Amino acid sequence: MKEITLSPELTKEITSIYQTLQEEYDKVAGEIGLTCKGCPDNCCDSYFLHHTYSEWAYLWQGLNLLDQETREQIINRAKEYIAQSAEPLAQGKHPQLMCPLNDNGLCGLYEHRMLICRTHGTPATMTTPDKQFIRFPGCFRCQEIVEKKYGAANDAPAMNRSQILSQLASVESRLFERKRHLYPKVKKNIAEMIVQGPPTVPLPHCER
Ligand code: SF4
Numbered sequence: 001m002k003e004i005t006l007s008p009e010l011t012k013e014i015t016s017i018y019q020t021l022q023e024e025y026d027k028v029a030g031e032i033g034l035t036c037k038g039c040p041d042n043c044c045d046s047y048f049l050h051h052t053y054s055e056w057a058y059l060w061q062g063l064n065l066l067d068q069e070t071r072e073q074i075i076n077r078a079k080e081y082i083a084q085s086a087e088p089l090a091q092g093k094h095p096q097l098m099c100p101l102n103d104n105g106l107c108g109l110y111e112h113r114m115l116i117c118r119t120h121g122t123p124a125t126m127t128t129p130d131k132q133f134i135r136f137p138g139c140f141r142c143q144e145i146v147e148k149k150y151g152a153a154n155d156a157p158a159m160n161r162s163q164i165l166s167q168l169a170s171v172e173s174r175l176f177e178r179k180r181h182l183y184p185k186v187k188k189n190i191a192e193m194i195v196q197g198p199p200t201v202p203l204p205h206c207e208r
């Protein structure tokens, strides 16, 4: 197996994508008047699957910056998460378990958190590769504000996720020198990405 690591250029690019995303999120949240301050919920128990080696490698860049003890605590929480999620997943349900990176209500890897964590909250739109337009209403708190302030959900401002996803897809493609289609798909929750370690792929035939 070969470990997948991000070059300094691709690392810089992901950081920049996340930065732009943050600015757009702040703009839309500001217009709507959405803030997480004082929210009775904590979205870090939402169940998400992640699909890129790039984000997986970026996550591990962050984990490797932590001291060993903290990293081991996170890995142990991730193992616990996997054990506890087995039953609901076997029943076809999404587990509602706190993310192993969450430490006392705060993200323990904020600068390296996943894209979905950065978009959750505000309304968003995207066009799928087969040209279907999708609109996400935002979190429950956002929906409450939108209903009072705008009436029709579609009148509220929304982030456009398509451009961001296409930029991330471009990073993913270049990570594999435009041969991404030759490697296995990724479909993992955050705990699996932590317990399995930095991303690896089978060696190409010519390197075996
Ligand atoms: S994103 Fe929404 S639900 Fe989640 S903490 Fe913020 S306000 Fe609350």
Ligand code: SF4
Pocket (backbone or CB within 6 Å): 043, 044, 045, 099, 100, 101, 102, 103, 106, 107, 108, 109, 110, 113, 114, 117, 190
């Ligand atoms: S990575 Fe951070 S922000 Fe995302 S769910 Fe986990 S603790 Fe929350």
